[in-house]
Amino acid sequence: MVETRVARGDLHRRHRAVYALGPHRRLAPYGESWLAALAVGDRGGLGGWSAAAVVGAAAWPARPQVLVRGGPLTLDGVDVLRTRALDPADIYTDAAGLRFAWWPRTLTDLAARASVAELQSVLDGLERRGLLDLPRLDAALRAARGRDGIAKLRRALVPYDTIPEAEYLSLLERFSALLGGQADLPPHEVNGPVTLGSGRMIRVDVVFRGPRVAMELDGRDSHDRSLRFATDRERDRELQKLGFATPRFTWQDVMHHPQRVLRDLRVLLARRV
Template identity: 30%
Template sequence: MTVSLDDVAEIAGVRATSPLRTVADVLLRVDRYPAVSVLDSALSRGRVNPAQLAVIPSLIRGRRGAVAARACLAEADGRAQSPLETRSRLRCVDGRVPPDTLQLQVRDDDGYLLGIGDLGWRSPRVIAEADGRDAHATPEALFADRRRQNRLINAGWTILRFTWRDTLHPDYIPHTVREAIAAAQRK
């Protein structure tokens, strides 16, 4: 794959860079949380693929911010479906309670899908949901969330719900997850 930093095109009279070039440039200019959020979003939306991400170190080599940007590449995960999910995951990683999976599918004994959790800790049966305002604000979404949560709780899972505001407090999410895991292990 040949990609250069001169990867610029004109679209409807506006100069624009390719998604890969844009991601590489953004990584050099933002802190870790927004950088990993951009990577996750680009992967999740199919704007870049893992093979393209592997090219980024060569694109940014020698540029200011390259060392930090390369560290962010290692944390990218296209299963995150929103910046809120990414931030919640990074808070857990930083708090030394990383989820063991993302988009955890929980099924009953017959294979019926009970729900999908944003962040999952399978052994203690803990799920964390990152509840963004847009995706969860309508009455229909709230009712669907409640039904799904009830199914998961009845199947023996602990459900935690976090918002953007929760991610602004570095210790809150990992502390809450740790407490839920400890409570599950006491059962």
């Protein structure tokens, strides 16, 4: 039956006992990744950038990547990442049956090959989707101690560390001084009070009252990032009801790329005139 459908062109052999159905020999990245995961079977699942893509934390790579334990494995058009140890808890199976490395394992694997900026991009994607759990990642880092790239991953996590209040306010003051030196920018207030529609008063990191721009600096009180994320977005919505634009920057943006932040602020402020 299978041989007949292959001869007829309905099925295309992609890997051992794995076939693509339909007129196209090659599928889109998600389809090719499914085929690769099926070929791996219970030896593992999607890994690396493919695993990050499944949860929406990265773009799909041109070639599927799989993480497998045990001996050699060659798959046409697939990057095979081999490991001697693979905890069953490291592999997640979604509702459709797709097997892939869960994100703590994926991050520690990517650390050996990705740049700090690429790792931070994955971390941002995980946080946006409410998946990032810092205590769980800390445990994964301890378990991966000594592996290549772990020190790099810890550097990527710096923006997610809690900033002491004094250092946080000092950074805001330094950035405020930089803003004050820009003659083309309107007046602003650091840690400025804004009364919400409910009557509750909050403090906004940098407020431009004329053009109604409320800039926030992310990175403080990050012991519970998921809760913080939800609370911050609720604040943003309340400020937007008052007509404020609510740009957010990381403290690393302000510390290391202040001119980029200034450029983005100028564009936003110009639109609010």
